[in-house]
Amino acid sequence: MNSILSIREVSKFYGSYQALNAVSLEIPRNSIYGLLGPNGAGKTTLIRIINQITFPDQGQVFLDGEPLAPHHIAQIGYLPEERGLYKSMKVGEQALYLAQLKGLSRAEAKQQLKYWFEKLDIGNWWHKKVQELSKGMAQKVQFIVTVLHRPKLLIFDEPFSGFDPINAAMIKDQILELKEGGASIIFSTHRMESVEELCEHIGLIHRSNLILEGKLSAIKKIHKQNRYEIRWTPLNGTPAPEELLGRLPVIGPHYDAEDNTWDFTLELQDSEKGELLRYLSEHGNLASFRERIPSVNDIFIQTVQKQESHA
Amino acid sequence: MHKLGLIIRREYLAKVRNKSFVIMTFLSPILLVGMIVLIAYLTKVNDNEKRLVAVLNESPFFKTDFESKRGISFVPLHGIGLETAKDSVLDMGYYGLLYLPQRASLEGVTEDAFLYTKDAPNTLVLETLEGIFEDRLREYRLQQLGVSSEEYARVRMGYEINTATFSGQRSAKGINEFKAVVGGAFGYLIMMFIIIYGGFVMRSVIEEKTTRIIEVIISSVRPFQLMLGKIIGTSLAGVTQFLIWIFSASLLMIAVMLFLDIDPAILMQRPGPGGLEASLAQSALSGDDTSQLLVEEFLKIPMGLLVGCFLIYFVLGYLIYSSIYAAIGAAVDNETDTQQFIFPIIMPLMLAIYVGFFSVFSNPHGPIAVAFSIFPLTSPIVMLMRLPGGVGEGGVPLWQLLASIALLLVTFLAIVWLAAKIYRVGILMYGKKPTYRELYKWLKY
Incomplete structure (x- = not known):
């Protein structure tokens, strides 16, 4: 059993509108899972089902092998996209209240809060009212409240919104540290570069259906188009690569006269690779030969567009 | 929980x-x-305000009827003419002047009696005065019919019916x-x-x-x-x-x-108009029996x-x-x-x-x-x-x-x-x- 969370054939209807259609997915233990999808695809509904805010009309969810039950609330930490704090309450008091709602005792909550306030460098905020805080400051408090009760499963929905780059990096480090500490993390965002940086697995939801799921590296392998980026300096003169290779580059070519260097991308079958490499090194200086890996952004757009054209 | x-x-x-x-x-x-x-203060102030009404009585009647009561004091004037009385009353800042002319009968006096005031008179004053006249007239007419003053006083007594439920409880x-x-x-x-x-x-x-x-x-x-x-x-x-x-x-x-x-009782009181009807109503409501009930x-x-x-x-x-x-x-x-x-x-x-x-x-x-x-x-x-x-x-x-x-x-x-x-x-x-x-x-x- 290597999944912390199993979602099996979950469907959800709002009146006649179907928000989720028999979605099944496995969230691997101790990893970061990117839950992606266009706006209105059904991500938030799925996340709310995991948090038992709403309940599925069909299907089941298992946390750590057990069917989801009210006591699991204490084992999940959820940072919603639409988040806020009581304006007129003091920061410390409020954090204490939210931590206790998650099932911590008052003393435990206090101790944990102290640790986290020190760690994120906001120790002197305890007696401030929330309305005195900036948006980024309030976000920090919300992050702490989400992770405070050491949940095994953490769900972050757009965790970096409202943070400046320095604080965003700080939060990213904290998320990675939590993963090192054994937590499993679901990460939902529209910022693909952070998916690229953080996630080992992804799932893509589009129009209530799960249309792509798996290990990020494996998905990339499937989506690669056998394209290679090449930087090469020919030995004699400046002939165009197409004359040399007898084929057209897919992208490029670009010639830098100062360095006498060509940059171009070729589409190659595995069987052609060895021969080409040999040719290039015989007739010039091969500076780089690299397979072009599709970015998450490319995969996202490609997959969604393919679905749209099918529909 | x-x-x-x-x-x-x-x-x-x-x-x-x-x-x-x-x-x-x-x-x-x-x-x-x-x-x-x-409210209590204003009521008190209102209560304490006495309106002074001078009475120039040239008739042989109404010698004892104008007694000062809450809100109104009567000041009898003697031996001066109506015009002089008017002037002096106005000078002294009295509220008004009640003039009862010399007439042979009580009815004649009441018919020709006049109240002079600076502005239009206050209802309370009017009702008080009218009540006094009405009461006196009633008594007089009954006397003509052979009812003595004592008998009239007895007739004036208020009455309140006794009530009870069928199960015999008294109710009010x-x-x-x-x-x-x-x-x-x-x-x-x-x-x-x-x-x-x-x-x-x-x-x-x-x-x-x-x-x-x-x-x-x-x-x-x-x-x-x-x-x-x-x-x-x-x-x-x-x-x-x-x-x-x-x-x-x-x-x-x-x-x-x-x-x-x-x-605290001030707040409970309602300034009621004077006169017979009012006094009847009052005696009915303030019966000891009723409040006890x-x-x-x-x-x-x-x-x-x-x-x-x-x-x-x-x-x-x-x-x-x-x-x-x-x-x-x-x-x-x-x-x-x-x-x-x-x-x-x-x-x-x-x-x-x-x-x-x-x-x-x-x-x-x-x-x-x-x-x-x-x-x-x-x-x-x-x-x-x-x-x-x-x-x-x-x-x-x-x-x-x-x-x-x-x-x-x-x-x-x-x-x-x-x-x-x-x-x-x-x-x-x-x-x-x-x-x-x-x-x-x-x-x-």
């Missing part, structure tokens, strides 16, 4: 620490007592109204509480939506727990406020009365039953209405959108109060009173107005009380269930104001 306690605690503290709530709590009794003191005039007022006070208290603190519950739900904290909380507790905690916490704050109000207002009142020496009846009101039922109706009625308020708060994004939904809740409350005042006071066990005291949205107020008459014979039939409570209980469960469903969906909905149709759809989510 533990979480519910936490929510109640937070809601209570949030409310009690709120600045405007604190100010209202301590300012209201001061304002209230200040008002009472002001106005006892129904009196009982309904006692019950009505409880009913009115419930209505005020619902409107004030129901509104607080609604605003608190809207606040959670606009600050977007709702989803964070809902991932830790069930929406129903949050709703219930909010309602209970707010009502505890309300009860605290009410207790402080009652306690501090009575303390202040006592202190004020001791220091300023205001007679009222006190007896007051003591006979089943206080235990009334307070017990008050608690039941208060708790159930408040929970019904405040959960509707919570659902409304959940359905909208801001307070301005609430109007369309609030009107239908206020209506049954208003109806209950009006029905109470116009129907229950005069006929506590009539069909309208019975219907409204069983209908669950109005029963908390109307039934309490009927209850001071007791339960059973002569009071509310037991089956009506039980039916009313049972219906209220069923309604309570149904409404809270419905409100919780709307609440659960509404708190996560942002954007446009929902229609009633959409609310109905939410019930099926």
Whole structure:
């Protein structure tokens, strides 16, 4: 059993509108899972089902092998996209209240809060009212409240919104540290570069259906188009690569006269690779030969567009 | 249960620490007592103002009839002519001059008597004077018919009929109204509480939506727990406020009365017009017998039953209405959108109060009173107005009380269930104001 969370054939209807259609997915233990999808695809509904805010009309969810039950609330930490704090309450008091709602005792909550306030460098905020805080400051408090009760499963929905780059990096480090500490993390965002940086697995939801799921590296392998980026300096003169290779580059070519260097991308079958490499090194200086890996952004757009054209 | 306690605690503290709530709590009794003191003071000033009326009596009648009474003093003038009298009265700043000319008969005098004043005369003065004339004329005419003054004095005595119920209890005039007022006070208290603190519950739900904290909380507790905690916490704050109000207002009142020496009876008095009719009415109302009966009846009101039922109706009625308020708060994004939904809740409350005042006071066990005291949205107020008459014979039939409570209980469960469903969906909905149709759809989510 290597999944912390199993979602099996979950469907959800709002009146006649179907928000989720028999979605099944496995969230691997101790990893970061990117839950992606266009706006209105059904991500938030799925996340709310995991948090038992709403309940599925069909299907089941298992946390750590057990069917989801009210006591699991204490084992999940959820940072919603639409988040806020009581304006007129003091920061410390409020954090204490939210931590206790998650099932911590008052003393435990206090101790944990102290640790986290020190760690994120906001120790002197305890007696401030929330309305005195900036948006980024309030976000920090919300992050702490989400992770405070050491949940095994953490769900972050757009965790970096409202943070400046320095604080965003700080939060990213904290998320990675939590993963090192054994937590499993679901990460939902529209910022693909952070998916690229953080996630080992992804799932893509589009129009209530799960249309792509798996290990990020494996998905990339499937989506690669056998394209290679090449930087090469020919030995004699400046002939165009197409004359040399007898084929057209897919992208490029670009010639830098100062360095006498060509940059171009070729589409190659595995069987052609060895021969080409040999040719290039015989007739010039091969500076780089690299397979072009599709970015998450490319995969996202490609997959969604393919679905749209099918529909 | 533990979480519910936490929510109640937070809601209570949030409310009690709120600045405007604190100010209202301590300012209201001061304002209230200040008002009472002001009214008492003004009444006293009004009372102490004596209007001086000079009487120039040239006739042989009315020698002893103009006695000074509350508000008017009569000053007899002698040996001067009317024109001189007018001038001097005006000079001395008297209120007016009453002139009785020299005539042979009493009727002649009354026909030609004149009251001169600077401006149009005050009704109280007029009524007092007219009363004196009427009384004297009546006596005179009866004398013509052979009725002596002593006999007339006996005829003037007021009369009040003795009343009793069929079971033999003595009852007094106005006892129904009196009982309904006692019950009505409880009913009115419930209505005020619902409107004030129901509104607080609604605003608190809207606040959670606009600050977007709702989803964070809902991932830790069930929406129903949050709703219930909010309602209970707010009502505890309300009860605290009410207790402080009652306690501090009575303390202040006592202190004020001791220091300023205001007679509480002043507030009870109604300045009645003079004259025969008035004095008749007064003697009827102020009969020792009647007030003693009222006190007896007051003591006979089943206080235990009334307070017990008050608690039941208060708790159930408040929970019904405040959960509707919570659902409304959940359905909208801001307070301005609430109007369309609030009107239908206020209506049954208003109806209950009006029905109470116009129907229950005069006929506590009539069909309208019975219907409204069983209908669950109005029963908390109307039934309490009927209850001071007791339960059973002569009071509310037991089956009506039980039916009313049972219906209220069923309604309570149904409404809270419905409100919780709307609440659960509404708190996560942002954007446009929902229609009633959409609310109905939410019930099926």
